[in-house]
Amino acid sequence: MLRALGADESSSPLPFAAEVRYHFRxxxxxxxxxxxxxxxxxxxxxxLPVSHIAVSAGSTARIVESSVAHLPYRFAIKINRSGASASxxxxxxxxxxxxxxxxxxxxxxPNPLTKTGDTSxxxxxIRVSKSLKKKIEKTVLAKDQFLTRVELVIGADDDFLSAKxxx
Amino acid sequence: xxTIGTIxxxxxxxxxxxxxxxxxxxxxxxxxxxxxFGGSPCYAPSSYNGPTLDVIGNAGHPGNWFxxxxxxxxxxxxxxxxxxGDPCVGAYVSATSxxxxxxxxxxxxxxxxxxxxxxxxxxxxxxxxxxxxxVAGIVMGCRAVVTNSKTGQTTEAVVxxxxxxxxxxxxxxxxxxxxxxxxxxxxxANGGGAASPTIKYQLFPGKTxxxxxxxxxxQHS
Numbered sequence: 366m367l368r369a370l371g372a373d374e375s376s377s378p379l380p381f382a383a384e385v386r387y388h389f390r391x392x393x394x395x396x397x398x399x400x401x402x403x404x405x406x407x408x409x410x411x412x413l414p415v416s417h418i419a420v421s422a423g424s425t426a427r428i429v430e431s432s433v434a435h436l437p438y439r440f441a442i443k444i445n446r447s448g449a450s451a452s453x454x455x456x457x458x459x460x461x462x463x464x465x466x467x468x469x470x471x472x473x474x475p476n477p478l479t480k481t482g483d484t485s486x487x488x489x490x491i492r493v494s495k496s497l498k499k500k501i502e503k504t505v506l507a508k509d510q511f512l513t514r515v516e517l518v519i520g521a522d523d524d525f526l527s528a529k530x531x532x
Numbered sequence: 533x534x535t536i537g538t539i540x541x542x543x544x545x546x547x548x549x550x551x552x553x554x555x556x557x558x559x560x561x562x563x564x565x566x567x568x569f570g571g572s573p574c575y576a577p578s579s580y581n582g583p584t585l586d587v588i589g590n591a592g593h594p595g596n597w598f599x600x601x602x603x604x605x606x607x608x609x610x611x612x613x614x615x616x617g618d619p620c621v622g623a624y625v626s627a628t629s630x631x632x633x634x635x636x637x638x639x640x641x642x643x644x645x646x647x648x649x650x651x652x653x654x655x656x657x658x659x660x661x662x663x664x665x666x667v668a669g670i671v672m673g674c675r676a677v678v679t680n681s682k683t684g685q686t687t688e689a690v691v692x693x694x695x696x697x698x699x700x701x702x703x704x705x706x707x708x709x710x711x712x713x714x715x716x717x718x719x720x721a722n723g724g725g726a727a728s729p730t731i732k733y734q735l736f737p738g739k740t741x742x743x744x745x746x747x748x749x750x751q752h753s
């Protein structure tokens with residue numbers, strides 16, 4: 366059983382944060398012939414809580430377990446460091462309201478996150494049904510905007526960790 | 533000076549000298565990358581053997597291609613695939629709002645990969661309609677300076693694309709790399725960006741942009 370302690374930060378995996386990104390484009394209603402008819406891509410975001418440390422015999426983990434307002438899913442993200450080898454494993458699971466993992470999850474891999482550079486973030490696509498897509502477009506996006514993709518993004522760089530998210 | 537508007541708490545200011553300034557985060561726009569200068573294309577079919585800047589889902593799917601150039605200019609058309617003689621054979625053609633002329637100064641066809649500004653190698657910024665239509669000078673194609681206040685890195689840029697009405701702060705992949713903003717791991721234009729409003733933008737409507745020795749045209753919108 367895991368227990369939260371004031372564990373030694375230096376022996377713990379790097380802190381990470383996670384957010385859901387709702388990617389979209391916007392139709393340009395007044396585009397003239399020959400002009401681009403859709404905006405550049407953009408996204409709205411919903412943050413999950415910053416990770417906390419949990420330790421158990423022989424390993425230390427950073428964990429995020431939470432949900433967001435606009436998806437009927439629960440997120441379970443863990444970076445586990447085993448004591449002997451100090452190797453780290455990233456585990457990502459997204460579960461529906463019945464506790465069943467979404468298709469493609471859980472995913473387990475050597476921790477790809479670094480503190481800086483282009484490997485400081487990792488993306489995971491979240492497939493959504495047509496009805497959920499419509500609901501997101503209605504509740505998250507503005508007029509003339511349509512959802513193109515939903516992703517879970519995990520990041521360990523300072524900007525990602527210190528991000529201030531819209532309420 | 534006057535405030536043109538505010539988007540998600542970030543004021544857009546028209547300075548007395550005519551420049552436009554704002555601070556915001558930075559999302560990344562891979563549009564326009566067609567391998568013009570040897571970089572990765574933005575989008576390509578699954579048969580393409582190489583990296584792309586963005587995930588194909590952000591360009592569309594058969595019957596609804598909203599993010600690439602199609603043969604009939606409609607979302608229901610077939611995406612143009614670059615062929616022999618084009619800069620990135622097998623990739624789709626991705627567009628920016630800013631259009632570049634051919635070497636002879638005449639307009640290029642919509643299907644030309646060279647008609648658009650290359651996100652992979654050219655620092656450019658994306659602005660919402662509020663700015664494009666809110667100032668007197670021509671915005672599309674104008675000079676911009678982008679600064680990362682966290683790192684002090686700054687770059688000359690060009691305004692080359694139009695963004696959504698409620699989003700402020702979007703830059704090309706090349707711009708992100710020039711000022712130290714993280715790009716995505718698997719797809720450079722996806723997953724990266726600066727979330728905090730630490731990026732300072734200054735635009736000079738009506739002033740020609742010169743980036744990497746290339747002079748960009750000003751374009752009425």
